[in-house]
Amino acid sequence: MQLRLASTSPYRRELLARLGLPFDTTNPCVDETPLPGETPRDLVVRLARAKAESVARQVDDGACVIGSDQAADLDGQPLGKPGSHEAAVAQLTLLSGRTIRFQTAVALVRSGGACLEAVDTTIVRMRSLEPQEIARYLATEPAYDCAGSFKSESLGIALFEAVDTSDPTALVGLPLVATARLLRQAGFAVP
Structure with a gap:
């Protein structure tokens, strides 16, 4: 079976490669704007499905397509990627x-x-951060393309008080425990 990742994210590509299955990547071209009143959980489920379905329609080669999405959920409101230094x-x-x-x-x-x-769902407790800590962090690791404005897999971990998760790869952008389970259900041999 062919496998395709509906993403241009280097983080997701690197994570999926850990499972040792050959795959191609395709840009899903999906509008990621939250719908009015949409919860962060509903948003990411809708977008993950939309990305996978979009690529399945674009390519139409019978491949299994993986879509994924992530949102930081602060008091029920989604926070996306900052995109700029000021927003981060x-x-x-x-x-x-x-x-x-x-x-x-x-x-x-x-x-x-x-x-x-x-x-x-991964729960992150952030430390109280001084403005100079934020400035030093972003000068070292400008995480403008990451929800929450940090990279937990590198220096961003120093901003945390604690992390509660069943899958540490989820915070990076693709929950490999769940992904491996879904791939096995679809008939892939993992590992």
Whole structure:
């Protein structure tokens, strides 16, 4: 069976490669704007499915397609990728001393087949951050393309008080425990 990742994220590509299965990547071209009143969990489930379905329709080669999405959930409101230095400073200032739920969804779609889905919730307690700590962090690791404005897999971990998770890869962008389970359900040999 062919496998395709509906993402251009280097983080997701690197994570999926850990499972040792050959795969191709395709840009899903999906509007990621939250719908009015949509919870962060509902948002990531909808977008993971939409990304996988979009690529399955674009390519239509019978491949199994993995879509994934993540949102930082602060008091029920989704926080996306900051995109700029100023937005990252504002986001980290807002998150300082707070508890954030990171919702990460994965969907596996076969052309003309059913969609298998899973969601991981990772809880992050941020330390109280001084403005100079935020400035030093972003000068060292400008995480403008990451929900929450940090990279937990590297220096961003120093911003945390604690992490509660069943899958540490979920916080990076693709929950491999759930992804491996969905791939096995679809007939892939993992490992």
